[in-house]
Amino acid sequence: MSRESNGSREHYRVTVADQEARQRARRPRPAKLALLPSLRAVVEEKLALSWSPEQISGWLRRCFPGEAAMQISHEAICLSLYDPRLRQAINRKLTQRLRTGRPIRQPRAARRPLGRGIIRDMVSTSRRPAEVEDRTVPGHWEGDLVMGSRPSAIATLVERTSRFTAVIALPDGIKAEQVTPHLTRHLLGIPAQVRRTLTWDRGREMAEHRTITATTGMPVYPRKPRSPWQSGTNENTNRLLRQYLPKNADLRKYSQEDLDFVGAELNSRPRKIHGYRTPSEVCSELRKSGDALIV
Template identity: 85%
Template sequence: MRDYGFSAAQQDEIWQRWREGESFNSMGRALGAPMHVVRSFLAQTGGVRQAPRRRAERHLTAVDREEISRGIAAGESARRIARRLGRAPSTISREIARNGGREDYRATAADQEAHQRARRPKQAKLALLPALRAVVEEKLALSWSPEQISGWLRRCFPDEAAMQISHEAIYLSLYDPRRRQAINRKLTQRLRTARPLRQPRTARRPSGRGIIRDMVSISQRPAEVEDRAVPGHWEGDLVMGSRPSAIATLVERTSRFTTVVALPDGIKAEQVTPHLTRHLLSVPAQMRRTLTWDRGREMAKHRTITATTGMPVYLCKPRSPWQRGTNENTNRLLRQYLPKNADLRKYSQEDLNSIAAELNNRPRKIHGYRTPSEVYSELLKSGDALIV
């Protein structure tokens, strides 16, 4: 790996700052190096740090092999050499046999061969199993996450080890340069972030919003909402594009079923309320219980929504997006389709319905790799969903 002029200590610092989520610009300033040099250093590894090579203590060392060579020259048996080195006789016998036998054994050559045989990583599983690779690439092309693919494979092929792979192995095949030949690396563009480098997660910086009249705090929300046992409780928020464009998202807490609402008129309360109300009214009555929303001014007419739909609206505390975490997670998924700098007014309701359908038909780990659509349909048919 090229060091780009960074010392070992500076390389350690780069990786530490990278794990903490610092920008290339910030790292460059701290290290006194141009931003593009820091980025190039990380890009050569795909953002995956390669562990330095080291030998396990149980393996023979170069010094051990020198002792073996001297023992052979002195005419000692493998058992006697093993006793002096504190090793098993079979270890010494195999070492001599795999390196030319007693006549041709050379310590330096044997040590180099052992070092080469121990190189990691070995050939990636996806490179060895074309059928598995084809399935993984097919699902990545559908924007499934590696974790969703891994869980789905375990569910569909429970007794076939050749058709199972961990999500970490998929990520490494996409990003680690030592494994990139195992899979089409262009499929990184189908991941949530579409980034060419694997980046650590960083916390979103929350921001406060204005005061809304007659608002009902989330602390007054029924206790049944918390455990998700009773369906029909929804979370929502706006997802912003280039100002002032936005769309609204609605997520049912139990099934994680998502609805995306176009807001072609704007993001003020009087512009959001009609579109939001119309979509809520399209939800079956038994699935309309409550709505939890971020504390944004677009909810200034929350009483109108409640009067029309019969759904009490509960607003989160300031700077507490985690109080509607299901919706926050969904909004992050939607960024794959709706970039922050895009004009979201260009997306028709049909476009947004297609995006929502794609999300709703992805398997979810929380559901045992069933899809939100499957779970939502089951809830509509179940007796629990009919309790009003």
């Protein structure tokens, strides 16, 4: 046999091997959740509670250290939920319990800035106490409105140290004279030692901020326009709330009891920032150390 024919045969073998390798690469490996029913059951249970894949992954690392069969990355959970090649790995209807509620992944859209009125006599956030920034002292709160179909809304309060969240019904409307009584009543329910400051979005619902300060003893600081990072904890919390309070819903139909249930669910979710402890657990630790956080 000539060298040419030997070379051709060798080239053919390499080509076939390459094609087979590419075919194997295209064929997805079985998903870990499909192979481990116990792990799948836990992941599905936590997804049903509206935990994010990252929260589930971190919580598993914390609760099952060293157990490889009970560990999974958040990306692997997302792939099991969204990759069409892994349809049997997990109950895909659980995407409805994720923050976006979307059956397929979509890129984030840019958020357009909203117009805001001018609120007089408010003190700049640059004059907040330094302890607000480092979060070592509990009692500094962030707040904002979460809008539904206008003019319906609810108010949110988030404590910066623990990330403890309170959700407040606003059955009367979103004008300052309608928001102030409900917000003030809730703030007065917080122990005085953890009622230090309140940072709020620059909205017209804060026109009576001096009344709030006089009644509660909490100075109100408006965040600067187009500076959401000045109350980033509250911004993130409000995104979480969209799982429960859709944008186009009439939020006046939710009672305070309904919203207390939502707040309790959020406070029972593990947070990465706390080493996957929950805000309620952090509050319990603060109570033991003498800084009561009871809302």
